[in-house]
Structures are given as C-alpha cells and as structure tokens.
Amino acid sequence: MKNQKPLILITNDDGVSAPGIRALIDTMKTIGEVIVVAPDKPQSAMGHAITINNTLYLNKISKENDAVTEYSCSGTPVDCVKLAVNEILKRKPDLCVSGINHGSNSSINVIYSGTMSAAVEAGIEGIPAIGFSLLDYDWNADFQQIQSFVKKIALETLEKKLPKGVVLNVNFPKLKEKDIKGIKICRQAKALWVEKFDKRKTPFGKDYYWLSGEFVNQDKGEDTDEWALENGYISVVPVQFDLTAHHTIQELNTWNLNG
Template sequence: MAKAKRKKKEPIILVTNDDGVMAPGIRNLVEAVKGLGKIVVVAPDKPQSGMGHAITIGSPLRLQQVQLAEGTEAWSCSGTPVDCVKLAVDKILGQKPDICISGINHGPNHSINVIYSGTMSAAIEASIESIPSIGFSLLDYSMEADFTAARKYARIIVEAIMKRKADKHLCLNVNFPAVDESLVNGIKVCRQAYAKYEEDFDERKDPTGKKYYWLTGAFVNFDKGKDTDVWALANNYVSVVPVQFDLTNYVLKTKLEKTFKQ
C-alpha cells in the first residue's frame, strides 16, 4: 500500500517596517508576496524612521490586532522595528518564521543609510535570530509613490530566496529606483557605497526666543565605483547588497595582531 504523501508545511513570512503598520509601503509588500506562504504582519503603530537598532527598555510594550489586508493576520506594536521582530517571534508566532521581510520603506536605505535605518535594523535583528531576511526601500518619500515595479521585483527576490536553502543569517538590503516599471534595467548585486549626508544644523529660534536646531544637509557620494548600490540605482537597477551584523574589520584585525604580537 502506497504511503500517503505528507502535506508540505506552509512557510511563514513575517512582514514588518519602520513607517508604521498603516503605511502604503507595507501594504504593497504584503500584496507582493501573497501566495508564497502564511503572512503575518507585526509593525510599529507609528512612524519609526531613523530609529536604527533601538529597543524599548523601561517602558511597556503593547500589541494590538489590526485590519490590514483580507486574510492577513496583522498587529501593531507600540515599540521600535526591532521590538516588532522580537515580539513577533516570542509572543505572536511562538516560533521563528521562514523569512522576515521589512518595508517597503518610503525613501532610500542605500549606502551609509543602512546604519540609521529602522527598516534595515528589523531585517538585521531577524538575521541575528537566524531568520533569513530582506529589507526593501523605494527611492520615493511620497505616500502616493508608485510601487508597481517595487512589488514585481520584491516578489522575484523573495521567491528566489525562499526556493533555495538560504543561509540562516542571510540579510539583503534591497533598494528600488523610483522609475516606471518599463525603465527598470534589472537586478544588480552590489556593494555598499561610501556615500552619506554632509549634515548641518540650522539654528533657529522658537516664539519665546530660545534657540533650537533643525538637522539639514545634502547627500554626497564619495564613491565613484560602478559596483555600488548608489551607482546601480542611478542607472535604474534594483540594488541588492548582502549585509551582516558582524562589524569586525578582519583586515585590520590581522594587522593589529601583528602590531600587538606577544
């Protein structure tokens, strides 16, 4: 008698972001991965851009179930993007998801932005917890941004990662150019550019005459390489940068070992 085939377990896809659970970007990401697994959304209850890898200590965290998309379990969290990942695994899922995807962020997270990004910190937190992860960002800050191309390429990338046996610490930083789908030249795997904001603090006065400061600045690319995320995006490619939470400079480590040799 032939053995009955065991039903394949449906993969769990954890979706989060830093723009808030009601942001258009996260709705578009959910739409992009529909049908690839059981989708569970856990995202901040308000915008958390620029939070980096912050976690909440000394204040209570709250979870509330919300209506997001039909057939999708969704929760808002009073904490940071990193808190969302931690609570999702420990309290909502009770297990590690098969993949964690974060975004789609309104605005770029290329080059040095990855350090400050709440979108990418959520993905990196998942990677730390041995969950393959991807952070997605679109180079358009507008809440009315066109996510058509982003949805298409997000699905291609997520599907490709889920089909292969991914490294449990895999973490990808994906950025989409803000152009029509027909103008996207494809996907390019890149390195992170050395580019950053040259910051300035504009000194102002409030109505009482007291000084306050407003962060301003201009983005400057110091890296002229044609293998960077900044170059790829400027040339209408979807940039994919593999990142890691191990910040050790191994080249310098080797040099220092010789310097401080006992």
C-alpha cells in the same frame, strides 16, 4: 508539513498604515501565510534601537476572518521583530520582509535605517530576511511598479536560502516597471551625509535645531548600490551583522598594547 505554506513575517519603520507596507502585504499574500507586526507610528532612522525604559504595547488590528493577521506595536522596528518571534508566532518564520520603505536605504543609510535594522534583527534570530526600499520619499509613491520584482526576490530567497548571518538590502530606483533594466548584486557604496543643523527659536525664545544635510557619494565604482540605482537597476547588497574589521586584526596585533 511538506505542503505547508511558508510563514512570512512583515514589518517596517514607516508605520503599519504606510502604503509601502500595504503593498508588501499584498505581494506576500500571494506567496504564503502572512503575519504583520509593525510600529503604530513612523519610526524612521531608529537604527537598531530597542525599548528598555518604557512599556511596550501590542494591539491586534485584524479580525479573526481576515486573510492576514496584523498587530501594531508601540515600539521600534526591532521591538516588532522581537515581540513577533517571542510572543506571537507559533513557529519560526520562513522569511521576514521589512518595508517597502518610502525612500532609499542604500549605502551608509543602512546603519540608520529602521527598515534594515528590523531585517538584521530577524537575521540574528536565524530567519532569512530582506529589507525593501524604494527611492521615492512621496507618501503616495507608486509601489505597483516594483511588486513583481519584490515577489521574485522573495521567492528566490525562500528557495535558495541565505548564508548564516547574511540579510539582503534591496533598493529600487524610482522608475516604471518597463524602464527598470534589471537586478544587480552590489556592494555598499562609500558615502556619507554632510550634515548641518538649522538653528531656530521657539516662540518663547528657546533655541532648537532641525537636522538637514546633503548626501555625498564618494565612490566612483560601478559595482555599488548607488551606481546601480543611478543607472536604472535594482540593487541587492548582502549585509552581515558581524561588524568586525577582520582585515585590521593582524595590524592591531603589532601594537605594543601589553608592553
């Protein structure tokens, strides 16, 4: 139908009750019809994990007269998208938005992120998708400061569409709305985590480990997501899920692999 509202699927990795997803729901309600399928508990750093050796549960947590239909899922963010597409939705969504994540998913974090993996899964299904993250790990982060930008990016994506196989990774600096300088289209910065494990003992004397580490940005470019965030801009990185290193194929063909 020509005047049909866009259907928007919302998910995240912080759990269905997280303030970030509640802010995203409030924003998307002003754009279209919203269906929420999100984890019933935090699933951060799950990457593209799916559940294959355990049962999956879906619980409808909204009432029939609620403006938004919501489900909680016992699985991962990617499970949420798969279940939404295959079991809940009557038609393919016009847009999938994931987040708003509590904390940045810039640079190398994109490969660990449950937020972005949910968006990537939607992209694999042929759904235009965006992952939104705020560089503030506080549970009570102020998402109101970025909601106008979230809406603008979502509307532009609905209007202009995305190339096949591409999703957007959007990160916001922790700033007041008036202090955000604008939106920059960026590349992913070359960075890594220098990790260490804090070795501890249980009261029963058994060793256990707690992962910690330091984020190291190795990239001095001014066209990266890290530079944008450090300089007061919103970063938008187009992400593809074809992981082929195309530039290396020619070199590998010179190897004596069949000799």
